[in-house]
Amino acid sequence: MKIAFFSTKPYDKIWFEPMGKEYGFEIHFYEVPFQEDTIYLATNFDAICIFVNDYVTAEMIDKLYEMKVKAILLRSAGFNHVDIKAAEEKILVLRVPSYSPEAVAEFAIGMVLTVNRHLHRAYNRTRDFNMSLNGLMGVDLYHKTAGIIGTGKIGQAMIRVCNGFGMQVIAYDPYPNKELEVDYVEPDELFKKSDLISLHCPLTTGTRHIINKDSIDKMKEGVFLVNTSRGALIDTDALIDGLVQGKFGGVGLDVYEEEEGIFYEDKSNEIIRDENLARLMTFPNVLITSHMGFFTREAMQSIAKETLENAYALENGLPLVNRTEIR
Ligand code: NAD
Numbered sequence: 001m002k003i004a005f006f007s008t009k010p011y012d013k014i015w016f017e018p019m020g021k022e023y024g025f026e027i028h029f030y031e032v033p034f035q036e037d038t039i040y041l042a043t044n045f046d047a048i049c050i051f052v053n054d055y056v057t058a059e060m061i062d063k064l065y066e067m068k069v070k071a072i073l074l075r076s077a078g079f080n081h082v083d084i085k086a087a088e089e090k091i092l093v094l095r096v097p098s099y100s101p102e103a104v105a106e107f108a109i110g111m112v113l114t115v116n117r118h119l120h121r122a123y124n125r126t127r128d129f130n131m132s133l134n135g136l137m138g139v140d141l142y143h144k145t146a147g148i149i150g151t152g153k154i155g156q157a158m159i160r161v162c163n164g165f166g167m168q169v170i171a172y173d174p175y176p177n178k179e180l181e182v183d184y185v186e187p188d189e190l191f192k193k194s195d196l197i198s199l200h201c202p203l204t205t206g207t208r209h210i211i212n213k214d215s216i217d218k219m220k221e222g223v224f225l226v227n228t229s230r231g232a233l234i235d236t237d238a239l240i241d242g243l244v245q246g247k248f249g250g251v252g253l254d255v256y257e258e259e260e261g262i263f264y265e266d267k268s269n270e271i272i273r274d275e276n277l278a279r280l281m282t283f284p285n286v287l288i289t290s291h292m293g294f295f296t297r298e299a300m301q302s303i304a305k306e307t308l309e310n311a312y313a314l315e316n317g318l319p320l321v322n323r324t325e326i327r
Helices: 010-023 036-042 058-066 101-117 119-127 153-164 187-193 213-218 236-244 275-280 297-315
Strands: 002-005 026-029 047-050 071-074 092-094 145-149 168-172 196-199 223-227 248-253 286-288
Touching: 002 010, 010 026, 010 297, 036 058, 047 297, 071 297, 092 297, 101 119, 101 153, 101 196, 101 223, 101 248, 101 286, 145 153, 145 187, 153 168, 153 196, 168 187, 187 213, 213 236, 236 248, 236 275, 275 286
Parallel strands: 002 026, 002 047, 047 071, 071 092, 145 168, 145 196, 196 223, 223 248, 248 286
Antiparallel strands: none
């Protein structure tokens, strides 16, 4: 099988190159993203392998279909970047539904600890031998309420982490998991009661801007908000308004609505034209990272293994257990 990888970085090759050889796949690693003007690079390949900011529209699916590309292999859990409905009859979309939920949950709590205890600022201060503590006071998480939105694999890992901190955990999910020992509440109650809100639901038309002016108005003063799921779960304009009003104790964003083309790239020598992103960077209680919650050795190894197993199943007519479906 010939697979064209897009948006590849040096760290992708560490796992995919040797494992791909073991499977006997012919892999070509392109650094460029998958987009309208790079589709032609998939000519004569059986499958393409893409990452979270490679958007695939219905028109692009038609082109891939004409080119006889059989599958889109997603080396991610989320699949909001592919028009799944348009793909249905034409091309298989296979993803990696679970690789290391703990990697993302551990990162999410790391963001909370950072903005709550101002570790990002303390690091910079002590580098400059400014040992003053003024402005660096945080709060105990112990006995505070954590509100988890989405209790799938990562949400459950986050619940375990929050329980470990001695927090009271409440959750919202339209499909509650009866086996979980957590108090399910309606979104409004979660917004009103939580000291920490952590987002772990997928991006769909139903969850887009789930955090908006209304929900922010309902939140407690000093609430911590963490988004390690998808940027568009948050209405960035409303978030900035809330930050200006001093609503948030801290905000951790591993994802951002308009991250495509910016995240994963070195833009340090360029003028940033995204006004909202530039504004977010000015708040001392906001931590932005470049969509890296997944980025551990264990997760990367598992992503490579499962992605290539998906390709192997396709090549050998085995059941396609990781085919994406619309709920
Ligand atoms: P999952 O499918 O196991 O769980 C998602 C849960 O969200 C499900 O229980 C589902 O019922 C629930 N849900 C659906 N609609 C909802 C709604 N309207 N409100 C609340 N909950 C809702 O997925 P997962 O593996 O836990 O991953 C969650 C998300 O994390 C992914 O969709 C992806 O976007 C994101 N993610 C980010 C990173 C990163 O590096 N930052 C890595 C992996 C996954």
